[in-house]
Amino acid sequence: MPINIRSLAAIALYIIFTGCFATQPVDELRAVQMQPFGRSSVNEQQDLELISSASQVGFSFEGTTCNLQVSLPAWLHHNYLQYELDGVYQKRIRIDSASNKPVIITAPKAGKHTVWIYKATEAHTGAIILHSARAKHIQALQRPAAPLIEFIGNSITCGAAADASEVPCGAGVYHDQHNAYMAYGPRVARALGVNYIMSSVSGIGIYRNWNSDGPTMPQVYEKADFNLQSKQTWNFSTYTPQIVSIALGTNDFSNGDGVHPRRPFDSVAFVQPYIQFVQLVKTKYPQAQIALLSSAMLHDQKRALLQNCLMAVKQQVDALFPSAKPVALYFFEPMQARGCTGHPSVEDHEILANELLPFFKKLLK
Numbered sequence: 001m002p003i004n005i006r007s008l009a010a011i012a013l014y015i016i017f018t019g020c021f022a023t024q025p026v027d028e029l030r031a032v033q034m035q036p037f038g039r040s041s042v043n044e045q046q047d048l049e050l051i052s053s054a055s056q057v058g059f060s061f062e063g064t065t066c067n068l069q070v071s072l073p074a075w076l077h078h079n080y081l082q083y084e085l086d087g088v089y090q091k092r093i094r095i096d097s098a099s100n101k102p103v104i105i106t107a108p109k110a111g112k113h114t115v116w117i118y119k120a121t122e123a124h125t126g127a128i129i130l131h132s133a134r135a136k137h138i139q140a141l142q143r144p145a146a147p148l149i150e151f152i153g154n155s156i157t158c159g160a161a162a163d164a165s166e167v168p169c170g171a172g173v174y175h176d177q178h179n180a181y182m183a184y185g186p187r188v189a190r191a192l193g194v195n196y197i198m199s200s201v202s203g204i205g206i207y208r209n210w211n212s213d214g215p216t217m218p219q220v221y222e223k224a225d226f227n228l229q230s231k232q233t234w235n236f237s238t239y240t241p242q243i244v245s246i247a248l249g250t251n252d253f254s255n256g257d258g259v260h261p262r263r264p265f266d267s268v269a270f271v272q273p274y275i276q277f278v279q280l281v282k283t284k285y286p287q288a289q290i291a292l293l294s295s296a297m298l299h300d301q302k303r304a305l306l307q308n309c310l311m312a313v314k315q316q317v318d319a320l321f322p323s324a325k326p327v328a329l330y331f332f333e334p335m336q337a338r339g340c341t342g343h344p345s346v347e348d349h350e351i352l353a354n355e356l357l358p359f360f361k362k363l364l365k
Contacts, residue, residue, distance in 0.1 A: 026134055026135065026136055027134070027135065027136065027137060027138045028132050028133070028134050028138070029059055029132060029133045029134070029135075029138045029139070029140060030046070030131075030132050031046065031047045031048035031130045031131055031132060032046050032048070033140050034048055034057045034059070034130065034133075034140050035057065035058070035140050035141065035142045035143075036048060036050065036055060036056065036057050037055065037056050037057070037143045037195065037197070038050070038051070038052045038053075038054060038055030038056055038119075038197045038198065039051040039052035039055055039123065039197070039199070039224060039225070039234060040052075040055050041127075041224060041232065043129070047071075047129050047130060047131050048129070048130040049127035049128070049129050049130075050119040050127060050128045050129075050130065051119075051123050051127050051224060051225050052119070052122070052123050052197065052198055052199060052200075052226075053119060053121065053122045053123070053157075053158050053159065053178075053180035053183070053198040053200055054118050054119060054120075054180040054181060054183075054186055054196070054197075054198050055118070055119045055197075055198075056116055056117060056118045056119070056143075057116070057117050057130065057140075057141075058114065058115065058116040058117070058140070058141035058142070058143070059114075059115055059133055059135075059138055059139060059140050059141055060112060060113065060114045060115075060137075060138070060139050060141055061112070061113055061115070061133075061135035061136060061137060061138040061139075062110075062111065062112050062113070062135070062136045062137040063107075063110055063135060063136040063137075064106060064107045064108075064109065064110050065104060065105065065106050065107070065135065066104075066105050066115065066133055066134065066135030066138060067102040067103065067104055067105075067133065067134045067135065068102055068103040068104075068105065068117065068130065068132075068133045069102050069103075069130075069131040069132045069133070069134075070095055070102075070103055070128060070129060070130055070131065071095075071097070071100070071129045071131065072095060072096075072097045072126065072127075072128065072129065073126050073127060073129070074097070075126070076097060076125075076126040077096070077097055077173075078094055078095060078096045078097065079094075079095050079119075079120075079121055079125055079126060079128050079175070080092050080093065080094055080095065080119075080120035080121050080175065080176075080178060081093045081095060081103070081117055081118065081119060081120060081128060082117075082118050082120045082179070082180075082181050083105065083115055083116060083117050083118065084114075084115065084116040084118075085105065085107060085113060085114075085115055086107070086113055086114055087114070089181065092120050092163070092166065092179065095128060102134075112137075114141060116141075117130075118180065118181050119180065120159075120178050120179055120180050120181065121158075121175045121178040121180065122155075122158045122160065122175070122178065122180070122200060122201060122202060123201065123225045123226045123227075124201055124202065124225075124226065124227070125175045125178070127225070143195050144195075146193060146194045146195050147194045147195070147242040147243075147364055148194065148195045148196065148197065148239055148240065148241040148242055148243075149185070149188070149189055149194055149195070149196045149197075149241055149242065149243045149244075149245060149360065150196070150197050150198075150199060150239070150241040150243070150244045150245065150285075150288075151185035151196060151197070151198050151199070151200065151245045151247070152199045152200065152217065152221070152244065152245065152246045152247070152248070152281075153185075153198075153199075153200045153245075153246070153247035153248060153293075154200060154201060154202060154203065154204050154205070154247070154248060154250055154251055155200075155201075155202035155203060155343060156183075156184075156247065156250065156295070156296075156297065156343060156344060157183060157184075157185060157198060157200035157247055158178065158180060158183065158198070158200045158201070158202055159178055159179045159180040159181070159182055159183030159186075159346075159349065160174070160175070160177070160178050160202050160343060161174070161177045161178075161339045161340035161341050161342075161343035162177060162178070162179050162182060162183065162339045162340075162343060162344060162345050162346050162348070162349060163177050163178070163179035163182065163339075163345075163346050164177050164339070164340055164345075165346075169339075169340035169341070170340070174202070177339070177340050179346055180198065182346045182349055182350075183198075183349050184344075184349045184352040184353040184356060185198060185245065185353075186198070187349060187350060187353035188353045188356050188357060188360050191353065191357055192357070192360060192361060192364060194242075194364065197239060197241070199221065199226070201217065201220065201226045203251055204216060204217050204220075204226075204248070204251060205217065205248055205249065205250075205251035205252040205254075206218065206248050206249065206252055206270055206273050206274045206277060207252055207266075207269045207270050207273045207274075208251070208252055208269075209251050210251040210254040210256065210257070211254070211256045211257040211259070211260050211262075212260060214228075215228040216273070217248055217277065218273055218276065218277040218280065221277070221280065221281075222234060222236075222280075236284040236285070240285060240287075240288075241285055241288050242288060242289060242364065243288060243289045243290075243291055243360065243363055243364070244281055244285060244288045244289070244290055244291065245291045245293060245360075246277075246278070246281070246290070246291070246292050246293065247292075247293035247294075247295070248274075249270070249294065249295055249298075249306045249309070249310075250295040250297050250298065252265065252270055253265055253295075253298055253302050253305075253306065265302075265305070267305065267308075267309055267312075270309055271309050271312050271313055271316075274309070274310075274313045275313055275316050275317055275320075278290055278292075278313065278317050278327070279317070279320070282321065282324070286324075289325045289328060289363055290317070290325075290327045290328070291327070291328040291329075291330065291359075291360075291363060292310045292313060292314065292327060292328070292329050292330070293330050293332065293356075294306050294307055294310060294329075294330065294331040294332050295332060296332035296333065296334060296335040296337075296344070296352060297335065297337060297342065297344075298334070299334045303334060307331050310329055310331075311329065313327070314326070314327040314329055328359075328363055330356065330359045332352065332355065333355065335348060335351070335352070
């Protein structure tokens with residue numbers, strides 16, 4: 001019987017390819033199998049949308065590379081992820097809507113590795129959509145059990161305008177300098193070994209925003225993406241924070257953009273909605289310790305006035321909830337911020353975090 005050379009070649013290729021896949025299987029982790037932490041949602045296509053600042057997913061894999069398939073909403077040009085590899089922060093990753101190439105994460109050597117992917121930008125920047133991750137023996141990770149802190153705030157809490165290492169201040173678009181991972185809240189949480197979620201929106205305030213009358217944080221807090229027009233509300237039973245940190249007021253004190261009419265700051269208009277907002281938070285997390293933070297960006301008379309307002313909020317909330325833990329207050333030292341547009345830089349956030357550490361450490365006890 002004559003030997004068919006083409007058949008032999010085909011058999012040889014089959015053996016080579018099946019041998020490779022037998023020794024180096026590539027597994028797929030679908031979005032619905034991931035265990036997100038932070039505000040997120042699963043869309044109609046069964047893909048995972050990371051919504052809030054520093055919302056995150058983790059997985060382990062073996063080998064040296066893993067591929068992450070991601071996309072953006074049609075209206076969004078680009079956005080940013082950032083990641084840890086084996087517990088060490090690596091970098092931000094720009095995601096462009098025009099590209100469908102997977103994000104490739106490379107480890108320096110073979111073996112088992114862990115990766116945590118974080119959304120670098122805030123909710124109003126738009127969601128980052130995760131479809132799947134592929135790697136050898138890839139498995140979803142959950143956040144380790146630990147106390148939880150929710151950080152409610154504005155652009156400072158977001159880590160907005162903090163990182164000009166890739167796009168200089170004044171260039172690009174607003175979210176090009178976002179770095180949620182390096183903001184003060186996540187830094188505090190990592191230093192204390194606790195978990196965190198971030199509920200923050202640039203420019204937002206308690207009774208007015210930096211250049212408008214709203215919508216304010218009390219109006220959008222219950223919306224999953226902090227968008228007043230959104231039909232999707234957030235399920236507050238998803239997490240049970242031990243501490244809820246609220247850092248609002250900087251934008252209420254703003255002089256505005258010089259275009260829209262701006263009245264002088266009104267203490268009564270600030271204090272009453274703040275009390276109501278704390279009451280709202282308490283309906284979501286009845287056992288949580290409430291902590292009110294001032295603003296390191298305010299100085300002199302504005303700084304003193306905000307502190308007085310926060311003391312008034314504490315006094316009235318404590319009177320309304322006499323059996324609850326008293327509201328905790330922290331007043332930042334004034335700072336001359338070195339980031340973009342008057343915001344704290346990545347280095348400034350480290351200063352803020354170090355300043356806050358003893359305060360939160362005491363509250364956790």
